[in-house]
Structures are given as C-alpha cells and as structure tokens.
Amino acid sequence: MSSELNSAGPAFADLGLAQPLLRAVSEAGYVNPTPIQAQAIPLLLAGGDLLAAAQTGTGKTAGFTLPILHRLLENHAPRRSRRPRCLILTPTRELAAQVQESVQTYGKHVPLKSTVMFGGVGLNPQIRALEQGVDILVATPGRLLDHCGQKTVDLSGVEIFVLDEADRMLDMGFIRDIRRILGLLPKQRQNMLFSATFSDEIRELADGLLNNPGYVEVARRNAASELVDQTVHLVAQEHKRDLLTHLIRQHDWRQVLVFTRTKHGANRLAEKLAEDGIPAAAIHGNKSQAARTKALADFKDGRVPVLVATDIAARGLDIDQLPHVVNFELPNVPEDYVHRIGRTGRAGNAGSAVSLVAKDELKLLGGIERLIKRSIQRGTTEGFTPPPRREIEKRPERPRGTPPVRDAGGRQAPTGQPKPRAGLGPRNASRHSAKPQQRQGNGRSRSQGGGRG
DSSP states (O other): OOSOOOSOSSOGGGTTOOHHHHHHHHHTTOOSOOHHHHHHHHHHHTTOOEEEEOOTTSSHHHHHHHHHHHHHHHSOOOOBTTBOSEEEEOSSHHHHHHHHHHHHHHTTTSSOOEEEEOSSSOSHHHHHHHHHOOSEEEEOHHHHHHHHHTTOOOGGGOOEEEEOSHHHHHHTTOHHHHHHHHTTSOSSOEEEEEESSOOHHHHHHHHHHOSSOEEEESSOTTOOOTTEEEEEEEOOGGGHHHHHHHHHHHTTOSSEEEEOSSHHHHHHHHHHHHHTTOOEEEEOTTSOHHHHHHHHHHHHHTSSSEEEEOHHHHTTOOOTTOOEEEESSOOSSHHHHHHHHTTSSOTTOOEEEEEEEOGGGHHHHHHHHHHHTSOOEEOOOTTOOOOOOOOOOOOOOOOTTOOOOBOTTSOBOOTTSOOSOTTOOHHHHHHHSOOOOOBOTTSOBTTSTTSOO
16 A cells, blocks of 8 residues: 555546545545646646656656556556556566555556566566466566566556656666666657656656656745655764664664665664664665565554665655655765655654765765755764773785685685685685676666666
8 A cells, every 4th residue: 555645636536537446545545646746647647748857756657557457447458468558667576566465455456467577586477478478567777678688578558657666766766777778668658757856867858758747846946845844863884783782672663774885784673673672673685585675664653663775776766654764874866865765754754864964974974065055953862871992803914816715605704714614625615605696787786676676
C-alpha cells in the first residue's frame, strides 16, 4: 500500500478516473489527491507528455500509475506475448518492486496484467511471465536490456513510457542504457518523466524525450520537506557508533533508517549495533535480492528497529510513517541529503533527520546548507560521554610489490594475523574464493542497486 496519498485537495472522483480505479483508491482509504496528483492526472488522462518534479513522498507514483491504468483500460487491446503496452523504468530493484505493488493496488479491479523484472533473481520466471502476456512492465535498465538481448521481450508495442527517478538514473550512469532502450521504442507514444529534483541534465534529457510536455513542479528545486525536523550532532568519527547507540536508547527509537556511504560501512555498523543489543539489518547492492527483501520486510513489520542502508539501495523506499532518519555519514552529493531525509516526513506526517558530522565533513555540511538555503540546527546530547579513545593498532607497511595475505574467502587478512590455515593452499583456496564482480562496459558493477538489476 502506498503511503503517498493524503487527504488534501480536490476529490479523486473529480479527476475523471474510471470507476474501478476510484473503487480501489477508496478501499485504500483515500478521498483526496495530493497536489502533484491533482495536476498530473488530468493532463495524463488527456494523453499529453509530462515533465514532473516533486520531492519524495508527494505521491508521484500514484500520480502516473492511476492514469496509466485508466488509459490502458479505456483503449482496450488484445494482450500479446512478450509485447507490453506500457514500460515503467526505475533505477533500483526496490523501487521497481514498489511501483509494481502500486500498480497491483490500484489495478486490482481491472483486467490488466503487470509484471516486474530486475537483476539478482532468475531470468526464467520473468520470461514465463512475458510469454503469458503483460500490459504493464516495470523494470530496471540492466535487466530489461538483458531480455532485449535475448529477444524475450518486444518493446515495439509500447504505448506509454515512464522514466521514474530520472535524477537517480543519471547519477548511477544509466544514460547510455536509457538511450538504448529509447531506440527500441516506437516513435508514437506517451512519455512521462518524473524526478525528485530538476537539474540542467534532467532538462536536457527531457528535451530529447518529451513532446510539448505539460510541466508540474510541486516543490521548489532540491527542497527539503518542512515537516522534517533536522538536527546536526558534531562528533568525532570514532565516537559516531557509540553516539548512535546512545540516541536510539535515550529516545527509545523503534524504527530508524540509517545511511552510510559504503556497503562495507553498512555491514560494520549493523554488526556493531547488534553487539550493543540493538537488532539491525543492512541493505545494499551486494546483498542478494532475497536478503534485501527480508531485511526490508523485517524493518517494515517492526521485527528489526534499525535498517542501515546505502543511498542506492534506499532510493525509493516507501515506508509508512517512518519517524526517524540518521545520516551516519553525510553524502558526498548534497542532493542526496534531500533524498535521504525525504524517507521521513511523508504524506503529511512529521519526522526527524539527525546527522552525525565529523570535523572532516564540515565542508559537506556547508554544501548541504547552501543547497537547502537554511542552517541546520546543532543539537546537544544529554547523558552521552564518549568512551575512552580506542587504541588503534598501527599496521606495519607492506613492502611495495608484496601481495597482501588473503584468507580462504579471498579477503585480505590484516597484517600480523595468521595466514590461511593449512590445507587451503592455492588449489583448494581457489574453490572458496569469491568470484570477481562482473562489470559492464562503463565500469559499473552489476551488483550495485539497479545495475544489471
């Protein structure tokens, strides 16, 4: 169920949507569209192209899902094998799955079929779904191109094309994939481009994609939600994990999404919190799809109070009334700060965003404050006493040209630690070593969220 619909503005019944769609919206408990829905839906129902910007949580997913369902229902056509009528392109697996969930929620009373495809799972179930025929296909770029290369999908019948989270697509280097996909689509089609932010690059992409589009911008460029209470805690890097544990316990946080810059950092932080008695899970591109799905489900259901995530894995997460977001490390790109804290303060609900900022991150903080055009309040932490500085063992430098010692799993062993145990020599160890990540032509790892999946 999408949390993106709220109770402000005109009624859905006034927008001209088909009765089965209005019934599904009503069953979800909603009467009034959000501002972007109220503006976008009538334009899309009329068949026009759309360029739309709205910060996270404003309802853009339902803003394109509902008119797509209406137009496909209105312009009925026989379902054909491997030939979808609508293509919705998203940057990450999680966002693809959530868009598909939205399609199913609002389309449950109409005779339209949809499916979702992304990497990290087998091709065969996706091929079978395509062979049976689908009206709406939700996909990530890499996996879609895999199917195109194997000729298991035919995009020549696409009537409606949606590019969702276009800014993240560009951030992740998908521009070449997008252009390849556009070359496989028919010339005559309805196009929609949705983005949380509007950069000059997004506008350039839109110029080549859209034909005389309508334009909707609900929030100003790169705006942070006014419903989010933002606070900064200045803290030494080595004390961040202890401060996070203290904040969770002091304020009795029951559901908090924590951002780190790296996958390794996410794993380490989740392990540290678990050691402190706080159940936590990590979600990032190197996790299997099954592990990512389970971690997100446990977090949504309250079984795990802390979810530690990287930016790519967390983009598009739709969590009902998420109360707290923590920036364990500030992002290198200021716009990502807006995306991060946009996980909370959604659909009219208040939220809090806490950033733990070390001395070497003050420049990043300055860039964020310039972007959002405001100074973020500095917080104080009562009752927190930094533990004694941990002794950091200085590792002797390895002579240049000497290969690092690696364990049986292919990981580099710390200097001064025992070498891999006897019996796992080169011949045996090779069977246990991790496979190198397969890379695309532009150097991206296929395991990164939304890559070849």
